[in-house]
Amino acid sequence: MRKRERSATPADSLEIFRSKRIEDRESVFVAAFSPTLPVKTLQGLDEFVTATHRIAAWRKPSRQRSLRPESMVLYDLGHDDDGEKWAGSRLKSILEDMKVEGVIVVARWYGGQMIGPARFAHIENTAKEAVRKWQSAREELKTEEAAKRRKVEQDAERQSLELILKERDSNIFALRGLLARKKAKLEDTEVAPLTPQRPMNYASMSLETLKRQEKARDATIASILHRINDVEDQMKKMDALEDAKDDLFDGIESK
Known part of the structure; x- marks a missing residue:
């Protein structure tokens, strides 16, 4: 039996970006991405408690330091299939390909009918949508901050x-x-x-x-x-x- 993790607070929810639901033959898929929250917090969202699988992957800057300062940043990478074999590694690849830092969780509610490889497409598509929502919000925030700086400078x-x-x-x-x-x-x-x-x-x-x-x-x-x-x-x-x-x-x- 799965132990229930800490629920996200209202403040945490501001750092969560969700995809739309995908429904296919009674299975439902929804993704949530956060650049800051721990994986257990994201998997423990109240809305995901009843999910059959809460597949997760994370990509966070490592505390380890490279021997060469000019080299690339080191990352802590990992995933949790949560019973959906090979799904976690696919989410990890998405984080790497999109070059984002954070945690992605895809919740799946199994409806009783096997849907084959289509489940992986749904898992990947919802994950990408959640990450893109964060990217869009980040760009909007940058634009707003730049506008505020310009106004201060102009004033x-x-x-x-x-x-x-x-x-x-x-x-x-x-x-x-x-x-x-x-x-x-x-x-x-x-x-x-x-x-x-x-x-x-x-x-x-x-x-x-x-x-x-x-x-x-x-x-x-x-x-x-x-x-x-x-x-x-x-x-x-x-x-x-x-x-x-x-x-x-x-x-x-x-x-």
Whole structure:
């Protein structure tokens, strides 16, 4: 009489991936795969208690270490036919061929009619389906995690760009004031007061728009600096001209 193993908890069930039922001449086949649970736990699922056979195979990383670090990972491999001769080794081959780590269990309820080699096809097909469900779930999880990472990165980039743009706006206002003062000095006129620009609502802009705004601000700053340099060059020329005039007058007076 088979001893009943520990039943899977609700938390464990999140790590179990099941195939659809296959029914053939009153025999029923269902597979369950888990990348983490022990083989006894998977064989001991409540839904498998009444099964005639609970065929299992496992492929887990071995605790043994290879003598060559660059060599392939070593695995603990095994199977349990549970009365269905040769079925366990077929499940083990599936785990190896699909290159997955974990435990696969196929439960069979024998309906009283022998179905021959077809039983092996059903065992293999349900096992592959259960493994593929896990693979699909894993890829979906990777996609979700990648999307979460991208969002975190984009949010951080947004915050950084918003701060940079506010700083750029402040710099532009200061540089325009400096340009206005220098032009007024060059032209000997009063400095026209600057009207502060209305703050931009950067929080409502998309990341791509913020990037374009940053490029535009950099171009504006470069343009203002260029104009400041032009004004300073003109002021230097005027100062040089005034110095030349003073030297000329000093020379005339000395005569």
